[in-house]
Structures are given as C-alpha cells and as structure tokens.
Amino acid sequence: MTDVPYEAVLDALEAEAIHIYRETAAAFRNPVLLYSIGKDSSVLLHLALKAFAPGPIPFPVMHIDTTWKFQEMISFRNQRVADLGLDLKIAINEKGVADGVSPFNHGTHEYTRLMKTVALREGIDKYGFDAAIGGARRDEERSRAKERVFSLREPGHRWEPRKQRPEFWRTANTSLAEGQSMRVFPLSNWTELDVWRYIRREEIPIPGLYYSKERPVVERDGALIMVDDERFPLREGETIEMRSVRFRTLGCYPLTGAVESFADNIDDLITEMETSRISERAGRLIDGEGGGSMEAKKAEGYF
Amino acid sequence: MSTITPVLHLVTCGSVDDGKSTLIGRLLVETESVPVDQLEYAKTIRRGGSTIPVGEVDYSLLTDGLEAEREQGITIDVAYRHMNLPNGRRVLIADAPGHEQYTRNMAVAASNGDVAVLLVDAARGVRPQTFRHLTVCALMGVKTVIIAVNKMDLVDFDHATFEEIVGTIRTAAARLDVEEVLAIPMSAFTGDNVTIKSASMKWYHGPTLLEALAQWEPGADPIEGVFRFPVQYVVRAEGNFRGYAGTVVSGSVKPGDSIVVADSGRTAVVDRIVAYGGDLDRAVAGQAVTLTLDHEVDVTRGDVIAGDTQLQPADRFAVDMVWLSEEPLAHGRSYLLVSGSRSVPATVTNVRHRLDVVTGQEHAARVLEMNGIGRVEIATDRPIPMDPYSISRDTGGFLLVDRVTADTVAAGLTRHAMRRAFNVVAHSYDVDREARELLMGHKGKVLWLTGLPGSGKSTISDAAVRKLHALGIHTYVLDGDNVRMGLNKDLGFTPEDRAENVRRVAEVAKLMMDAGVVVFVALVSPFRSDRRAAKELFNEGDFLEVYVDTPIEVCAERDPKGLYAKAAAGNLPNMTGAGQDYESPEHPDLVLHGVGDLDAAASELVQHILGE
Known part of the structure; x- marks a missing residue:
C-alpha cells in the first residue's frame, strides 16, 4: 500500500484548479474573478497568479461590497489590489444603500438577497461578464455536492438544476446561448482543510x-x-x-x-x-436551517 | 522514477433500494470525512417512514441531495463527495443514480472513474440494471469493478447466494473490457465487511470494502504512456515570452525533448517548462504547466503537442456515442465537437448499431435516442488528431454540442480514425481557380436562396440568370427539385435527409464556383444549422445567403407544385410551413421580398452581385 503524502493531494487539486482557470480565460469573452477577500478567495487569487505566469492575470476581479464587511477586510483588499496591480471592480447595490438596507432591519434572507445577490447580478450585467469565477466548494454544504465546476445560468442569472450540463473528463462545454452566463468553481473538489494547508504551504496572505x-x-x-x-x-x-x-x-x-x-x-x-x-x-447566520435554503438562494442567482 | 497517484476516482452505481446511500454514508463516517455538525443532523433529524431511532446515525441523510429531489423522493443527478483513505489517498466519489432513465448520468460519473463499486441487493439478486451499470462502466474505461453484494444480513449471510450472484456478473464482465473484478459480501446496514471484517461470514477471506479501496493502485503508471499535451492557452508576457499552457494528460516531458504538434506535423524541441516560482526539469501526467519551444512554430489553443507521431489528424472517425439529449441524434446535422480545448464542426454521417446495455447485443438502428449508446461514424469539418479512447480519455473522448441551444447532446469515445487526412491529400493543379476566373472574365460565387416553398426562389433565380447571361457572365442554377431527380434521389424529407441534401448541394456548388461559375442555389433549406454548415464550406465573400421573404399565405396561394394543397389534405406530413417549421435566417446577406414584381427582386439581386 503506497502512502500518499498530503503534498501530492494538494498538487493534484492545484493542477485541476489551474486547468479550470485556463479554460475559462481562453473560452469566455469577458470573465471575472469574484473576490470576496476571505481564505477561499485568497487561494483563488494565488492560483490565478500561478495559472497565467509569467503573464498577468488576464481578467478583472470584482468585489460584491454589501457595505457591512469587517473594516479589516476592506483594508486587506485594498492592500492586495495595490500589491498585485489588480483591476478591481466594486459592485454595490446603491439603491439598497440609499434605502438603508441593513442586516438589522431587513432579516437575513432579504438582506442577503438585496445586498449580495442583487449586487452580484447588477455587477455582472453592468460590465457584461459572461463567466464569473467563484470559490465555492462541494464540501461546504450538502446541496453543493451536485454543483458543477462550470455551472450554467439562464437569462436573469437563474440556476436551473435540469439545465446543468453533464461534465465528462476534463472537457468542458463552454458554449453559451443567448442570455446565458457561467459561474465557474475551480475549488469544487477542495475541502476546508485543503484550503488551510495550501495557505500554509504557499504562504498566502490572509486577513x-x-x-x-x-x-x-x-x-x-x-x-x-x-x-x-x-x-x-x-x-x-x-x-x-x-x-x-x-x-x-x-x-x-x-x-x-x-x-x-x-x-x-x-x-x-x-x-x-x-x-x-x-x-x-x-x-454563518445567513444560511438558515437546512441545506435547502442555499439551493433556493442559488436559484435566485446567488453564488 | 514512478509517480504517486494522489486521487482515486470512485464511481458508485446502484439505486437507493440497494442501500447505496447507507453504504456511502457509512464509508464517509468511518473514514471521518463528515463534519461533526452534519453528523449531528443525521443523528437527530428524522424523515417520515424512518425506523432508525433518534440518536443513531441515519446514514442516508448524509448523502441527501437537492430539495427538488427530496420533495419528489428521487435522485436526479450525479453527486460528488470526498473521502480520505488511511494511506492518505483522496477519494473523489461520483455517485450516480440507479434508475434506468439515468444511463447518461451513469456515463458522466464513470467518465473519470478508476474504480466502480457496483451494488447488488443480495435478496433481490442480479437485475437488468446491474448489467447496465457494468456495461457503461466498461465502456467509459473503468478498469476495476468491485461488486458489493449488499444486504447479506437479509439472506442469513449465505455463501451460496453470494457465489451465484458473483458468478453471473463475472461471466458478463468477461466479455467486457474490465481488467479487475473483485466481489465483497457485505451489509451496509450492519457494517459487515464495509470497514470491519464480518464475524458472520467466516467463509469470506478477502478484504473489506475500505481495505480494497486502500489497496488500489493504478494498473498502468500514467507517466509511462505517450506524451500528450493539449494546449489550452497561449501565455504572452514581457520580453517576447510566448508559452503554451496546458495539462499533461499522459506521459512526461523534459527540456530537450523533441515534440510534434499533432495538428500540423511541425516539430520542435522543448526549451523550458515554466511554472510560477521557477522552471521545472520535468513535468508528468496530471501537472498543469507552460512549455516554451526552441523556435517559432504555429501552435494555437486546441492543438495537441505530442511526443510521438502516432497521433495524426483525420476527418472521419468511428466512435461509440452516448446520446444525452431529449432530441434524438440527427445525422447530417452539424454539431460542435469539443475535444479537450478544441472545437470543430462535425456531423454524424452514419449510425452503425445501437448497443443493448443489458444483453450486450448490437441492434440495427438509424437514430440514437436519449440514454441510447451506439457505434456511429462522424465527419469533422477539418482534420483533427484524436487518439483511441483506450489510449487516452482526454484526447480520445469528446462532446457534441448543439450549435443553437449550446446544450451538450452527446459524449463520444473515439474507437479509430477511418480516414487519416494524409491518405487523401488534395492534389494541387497548376491551372487553379484564379487562372480559370481570369479566362472567364469574372469571379465564381454562390448565391444561396432560401425561403418557403412557393416563395419565388426559382422564379427570381431564373430572371437573374437571364440578365447575367446577357452580360456574358457564366451562371448555373442548382434547383432543389431538379437535384432531387438525380444526385439526391436517394434522399427523403426527414431532418437528416434534408441536412444531407443541403450538404451535397453545397459541395456541388463549391466545385462549380471553383470552376469560375456564378452559382444560384434555389433550395428551401429550412434549418439554420444546415445553412450554416453550407456556409462554412466557403471563404468569406464567396457565399451569399439570400432570404426570399414571402408570407406563407402568398406562397400557399401560388402553390406552383400543389404542395400546400397536398399538405392541407394531410398527404405531406414533412412539408415545410405545414409539418415542419421554417427557420428564417438571422443575418442574411440580402433579403428579397417575394411579393409583387419578382423581376424587380431579380434586378435587385443582379445589382447586388455586380456591386460585389
């Protein structure tokens, strides 16, 4: 029985993520990296640097700013953007801000819908992104176990379980019909522990x-x-x-x-x-009780 | 040097009734691959009908899927989970639903699989789905199959029952391309032989399921294979850097190695293997790297860099195909073939047979329907290099994509190239198109007139040709009806036959254009995809799509061939405008209105041609 060092597992996960990145950058007209500042985003950013080296990251990064993030997150974000010379777009639901939407007066579901989901949809539409790369992992939550690496969204960012494409081998169907867009998840097969061990190995800066x-x-x-x-x-x-x-x-x-x-x-x-x-x-307080609430949010266009 | 395979891709096949959720749930729990809070959920939440006491783990809850499925009590899709083996190897589990209608999901799950766990309910014995799973796994290239004979507790752990089931499956496996078949008697419910040796089945001396998975090693070291590197992305950077980024899908490479670009046959030597943080002195199967070459050669996304010359371009292939779409396969229709990072238009030219996945028998067939598997022949628009699937899943497997809906409609497994491109080398003659056009005094061109029956395509063509002829321009009209009396008299009016009709007419038009003639094609050609396929045969500017836009009421009133009358009487089920829809062009080069004075429309067309 061969002993498999953890390093080898991380190498395999890294190679898979880089492969997904390159496919996304080449196949889509206008992709974007959704950067949410956390540990998964930090790993995503690091992998993007690796995927296109010695060239630059060939797409912008977008932060969905609810205006209720930890202050330390925002200063960390600005530092990373400056250090790496990233093209940062910030998406804020300005109407939500003007209406005074806050997690204290709107209930978490409605707050999340307005300040995250709506802001995300508006940001994608505003810049005309046809693929949005995110850090979702299948181990995060039970309903994610069926998520695709290339997750198709119908016009209006709707996620329809029955329209999802079968994923064979390493081959992705990246074609889009009118109005469709793609969400791409390079970390699909990573676990939370993988993320942490990779951060340690690669000495990736985190907040x-x-x-x-x-x-x-x-x-x-x-x-x-x-x-x-x-x-x-x-x-x-x-x-x-x-x-x-x-x-x-x-x-x-x-x-x-x-x-x-x-x-x-x-x-x-x-x-x-x-x-x-x-x-x-x-x-996380936003997910509610069971696995189903994440599914419902996704159907509305959440991550 | 051999390498370590860090990940085992496992596919689990069987239905909920076979105890699959319980088996996977138990494996996850006993390898500590489930977060504590999810485990807590499985101990406390109870669904209607559950007989498991609160406080004990209901394993089936751990592998629950989508709300939509829960409501309907079904499993609609492949679920992916992970597990850690005691030796540190990561297991990625692709869990496929077991119902008959989900052959396609089974194929997806098996497409990456190294090992399949095939569940059989000991009490119910071998069932048709068992053979279906076995056949699909073998077809998709799964090399090791573990027959998990489950629910042994329900048959009093009887040895003979186990042997009978295993014997039947082994006989079936022998005619399939499965390298290794293991059989384990177990009970997922009691845990016997899942992770702990059974005390009730002393007659069994083999490994538990977990031991069997932990003992697994890849049959062939993937780095011993031939070097294959599909190029995904061209990296450009400062200092004129140009590198080819991709994943080594088999074999290995080091600086100084000679390589050949399989698409063009050009050769070069690998200069550097570039990675973030420094160059590498070797890259092996599974690694994502960037290669630079010693001199400029033309390499683009989709090309395959190979270490040998075995991989050569071809444009006809015999393939096994799993049909995934609700709409059946239409031969003659143009789809997008996606192989690795390469996309190329392709048509299915022939269906040889359909495979009965239960009996393994081949049946004559003309079409493949959803969940159907069969041997077909395909033609690609240009020669591409594809390996046999048995050599490489990555360079031998491909998808077919519908060009309008963008849906994945089929998965293909290349068996062999039928016509290597170098067997048919276009002979280049000294007197070429340019020389002929000089003699003619004008350029060759194709005007493709599409529109409903009776819209005026033939009348307009006739009038336009008379005008051009008078000006000394060489013309010819390929009329749909006339062509069907000769060249295409073997074709009917089904979508497949219409596609073939269009293809042949387009090829003939191209030859005549090459001879220097201005060719008018007057053909209903109702489908966008067929017209697009025709247009793709031509260079920019050689082919003009002309839409003769005439309201259907006007066409029906004219009815020069009495077709609308027949259709109204129910005698022409496939007639365009009646039984079949006409898909009008989205971006025609010219629109002519087929109402009123058709001679004026012809003049407009002539002006357009002379203006070009």
Whole structure:
C-alpha cells in the first residue's frame, strides 16, 4: 500500500484548479474573478497568479461590497489590489444603500438577497461578464455536492438544476446561448482543510481576522458577534466584552459568528481545525436551517 | 522514477433500494470525512417512514441531495463527495443514480472513474440494471469493478447466494473490457465487511470494502504512456515570452525533448517548462504547466503537442456515442465537437448499431435516442488528431454540442480514425481557380436562396440568370427539385435527409464556383444549422445567403407544385410551413421580398452581385 503524502493531494487539486482557470480565460469573452477577500478567495487569487505566469492575470476581479464587511477586510483588499496591480471592480447595490438596507432591519434572507445577490447580478450585467469565477466548494454544504465546476445560468442569472450540463473528463462545454452566463468553481473538489494547508504551504496572505485576538463581541442568539463599528445597535441587556476570538469564515460582520479560540498562528489554527471538524457554515447566520435554503438562494442567482 | 497517484476516482452505481446511500454514508463516517455538525443532523433529524431511532446515525441523510429531489423522493443527478483513505489517498466519489432513465448520468460519473463499486441487493439478486451499470462502466474505461453484494444480513449471510450472484456478473464482465473484478459480501446496514471484517461470514477471506479501496493502485503508471499535451492557452508576457499552457494528460516531458504538434506535423524541441516560482526539469501526467519551444512554430489553443507521431489528424472517425439529449441524434446535422480545448464542426454521417446495455447485443438502428449508446461514424469539418479512447480519455473522448441551444447532446469515445487526412491529400493543379476566373472574365460565387416553398426562389433565380447571361457572365442554377431527380434521389424529407441534401448541394456548388461559375442555389433549406454548415464550406465573400421573404399565405396561394394543397389534405406530413417549421435566417446577406414584381427582386439581386 503506497502512502500518499498530503503534498501530492494538494498538487493534484492545484493542477485541476489551474486547468479550470485556463479554460475559462481562453473560452469566455469577458470573465471575472469574484473576490470576496476571505481564505477561499485568497487561494483563488494565488492560483490565478500561478495559472497565467509569467503573464498577468488576464481578467478583472470584482468585489460584491454589501457595505457591512469587517473594516479589516476592506483594508486587506485594498492592500492586495495595490500589491498585485489588480483591476478591481466594486459592485454595490446603491439603491439598497440609499434605502438603508441593513442586516438589522431587513432579516437575513432579504438582506442577503438585496445586498449580495442583487449586487452580484447588477455587477455582472453592468460590465457584461459572461463567466464569473467563484470559490465555492462541494464540501461546504450538502446541496453543493451536485454543483458543477462550470455551472450554467439562464437569462436573469437563474440556476436551473435540469439545465446543468453533464461534465465528462476534463472537457468542458463552454458554449453559451443567448442570455446565458457561467459561474465557474475551480475549488469544487477542495475541502476546508485543503484550503488551510495550501495557505500554509504557499504562504498566502490572509486577513488577520482568521487568527485569534482580543476583540469586542456581544453574545446574541447563541452566537458571538463582533462590534466592528458604531452602526451596531445594542439590544437591552447586551454588553460588549473583550474575548479571544477568531472567524472561520468572513462576511458581513453582523452576520458572522466568531469562535472562541487561542489559535493566533496558522499551525495552531490547522490543529484546531483537524480536531474540531465542525462545518464552517455553522458560523454563518445567513444560511438558515437546512441545506435547502442555499439551493433556493442559488436559484435566485446567488453564488 | 514512478509517480504517486494522489486521487482515486470512485464511481458508485446502484439505486437507493440497494442501500447505496447507507453504504456511502457509512464509508464517509468511518473514514471521518463528515463534519461533526452534519453528523449531528443525521443523528437527530428524522424523515417520515424512518425506523432508525433518534440518536443513531441515519446514514442516508448524509448523502441527501437537492430539495427538488427530496420533495419528489428521487435522485436526479450525479453527486460528488470526498473521502480520505488511511494511506492518505483522496477519494473523489461520483455517485450516480440507479434508475434506468439515468444511463447518461451513469456515463458522466464513470467518465473519470478508476474504480466502480457496483451494488447488488443480495435478496433481490442480479437485475437488468446491474448489467447496465457494468456495461457503461466498461465502456467509459473503468478498469476495476468491485461488486458489493449488499444486504447479506437479509439472506442469513449465505455463501451460496453470494457465489451465484458473483458468478453471473463475472461471466458478463468477461466479455467486457474490465481488467479487475473483485466481489465483497457485505451489509451496509450492519457494517459487515464495509470497514470491519464480518464475524458472520467466516467463509469470506478477502478484504473489506475500505481495505480494497486502500489497496488500489493504478494498473498502468500514467507517466509511462505517450506524451500528450493539449494546449489550452497561449501565455504572452514581457520580453517576447510566448508559452503554451496546458495539462499533461499522459506521459512526461523534459527540456530537450523533441515534440510534434499533432495538428500540423511541425516539430520542435522543448526549451523550458515554466511554472510560477521557477522552471521545472520535468513535468508528468496530471501537472498543469507552460512549455516554451526552441523556435517559432504555429501552435494555437486546441492543438495537441505530442511526443510521438502516432497521433495524426483525420476527418472521419468511428466512435461509440452516448446520446444525452431529449432530441434524438440527427445525422447530417452539424454539431460542435469539443475535444479537450478544441472545437470543430462535425456531423454524424452514419449510425452503425445501437448497443443493448443489458444483453450486450448490437441492434440495427438509424437514430440514437436519449440514454441510447451506439457505434456511429462522424465527419469533422477539418482534420483533427484524436487518439483511441483506450489510449487516452482526454484526447480520445469528446462532446457534441448543439450549435443553437449550446446544450451538450452527446459524449463520444473515439474507437479509430477511418480516414487519416494524409491518405487523401488534395492534389494541387497548376491551372487553379484564379487562372480559370481570369479566362472567364469574372469571379465564381454562390448565391444561396432560401425561403418557403412557393416563395419565388426559382422564379427570381431564373430572371437573374437571364440578365447575367446577357452580360456574358457564366451562371448555373442548382434547383432543389431538379437535384432531387438525380444526385439526391436517394434522399427523403426527414431532418437528416434534408441536412444531407443541403450538404451535397453545397459541395456541388463549391466545385462549380471553383470552376469560375456564378452559382444560384434555389433550395428551401429550412434549418439554420444546415445553412450554416453550407456556409462554412466557403471563404468569406464567396457565399451569399439570400432570404426570399414571402408570407406563407402568398406562397400557399401560388402553390406552383400543389404542395400546400397536398399538405392541407394531410398527404405531406414533412412539408415545410405545414409539418415542419421554417427557420428564417438571422443575418442574411440580402433579403428579397417575394411579393409583387419578382423581376424587380431579380434586378435587385443582379445589382447586388455586380456591386460585389
């Protein structure tokens, strides 16, 4: 029985992702990398650098900014864009901002629909992108197990399970009929642990929010929410405490639960991951109860 | 040096009734491949009809799919999951639904498969679907099949029952191209022989399912194969850098190796293997790299760089085809063939037979329908190099794509090239088209008039030709009806025959144009895809699509051949405008209105030709 080193598994996943990237860049008229600043996006960005070296990344990156991201995410984003000379597009649902849509007054489902899904659709339409590359993984959530690497969207960004194309070998049908577009997921076959181990191996920069630190948090509905700015309305009886916490996933700060941890470096963090095996979406408040809610969001044009 | 194969692609076949969800769920749990919170969900949530007590794992919940499926209690698609083996190898599981109507999904799941786990319910014995799964796996190139005889607890762990089932399947496997067949008696429900040796089946001395997967090694080291490198993307960078990016799909390469561009036959030597972070001294199967060559050769996306000259371009192939679309295969119709990163128009020219995937027998057939598998012949618009599928899935497998809907309609497995391009080398004559056109005093050209029956195509052509003839221009009219009396008298009016009709007329028109003649084609040619295929035979400017736009009421009133009358009486089911739709051109070069004075329309056409 041959022992397979973890490095070899990472090499295989990397090669697969690079293959998908190159196919996307060559086959589509106007692709875009959806950059959401988190660990998966950081890996995606790194893989894009690898796929086209020594040439530049041949497409822009787009951030869907809900205006409720952690401040540290935005400063990290701006630093990466400057360091790598990226062509950054920012998509914001300006009408949502004008209407004062916030996670506190709209309910998470409606908030996500307006500030993420609508902003994403508008951004794609505005720039005429025909392929949007994202960091979704099949292990994230049960309904993702049937997601394609090249996921077809009908006019209006609708995802129709029955229209999805069969994926044979490494060969992709990248043709589009009128009004169709593609979402592309190079990290489909990666696990969360793969992502972390790859970040460690490749020394990929990630936002500091993933590492533990004393942060101001309140306990709300069983989750620890960080008070990132003055827009956070405290409920009666809530107090802000300083606790040593970190984040498994990064999103809108009012909707992202922190975990108590002392892992302040990548080795400790991976050790913690290996022993806990709790799925990362458990810390996300937007997904609701079962696997079906993600499917419903996707049908509307979410990632 | 041999390499490690880090990933095992596993395909699981069987229906929910065979206990497949339970088997996969148990494997995932016992290899610790399930997050704790999902495991918790499977311990607490119970669906109607479940007899598993709360607190124990309902394994089937772990492999649940889409809400749409849950509501209908069915599985509609392939699901992908991962698992880690004790030796560190990653298993990617492609889980295919078992129902008969999902042969296509089975084929997708098996297309990357190294190993198939084929579930058989011990209590129900071997069923037709067992043979279907076995045949599809063998066809798609799965080399190892593990027969998982499940639910042994329901037959009192009886040895004879197991042997009988396995014997039947082995006999079937012997006539298929499966290298290794293992059989394991198990119970996914109790866990016997899944990950732990069964205490109830002392008569079985082989591995558990998990052990069998952990012991798997690829039959042939992929890097020992011939070097194949389909070019995906041309990398350009500062300093005149030009590199060819792609994935090594078989074999290996190092700087200094001689290579041949299979599409053109041009040779070169590999200069560098470029990767982010530094050059490599070798690249092997599975690696995504960028190659530079020692001198400029013409290489574009879709070309295959090879290490030998075995791979040569051809334009006719015998292939096995899995039909995926609800719309049946139409031979003669032009599809887009996608092989690796290459796309080229192709037509199916002949269906040889359909395969009965249960009995393995071949039946005569003219069409393939959804989920059908058969041997067909295809012709590509230009010669392309494709390997036999048995040599390489990547350079021997291809998709057919509908050119209008962009749907994937078929998966093809190349068996052999029927006509190597170099067997038919176009002879170049000294007196060429240019010389002939000089003698004629004008250029050759094709005017393709399309429109409903009775729209005025022949009348307009006739009038235009008279005017041009008077001006000393050499003309000819290829009329749809006239051609059907001779060259195409073997063809009918089905979509396939219409496509072939169009193809032949286009080829004849091209020959006459090459002779220096201005050719008028007056042909209903109702389908866009057929007209596009015709147009693609020509260079830019040689072919003008002319749409004779006449309302159907006017055509029916004229009815010069009495066709509309026959159709109205129900005697012409395939008539365009009655039984078949006419697809009007989206971007015709010229639109003529076939109402009123047709001589004026002819004059307009003549002016257009003389203006060109």
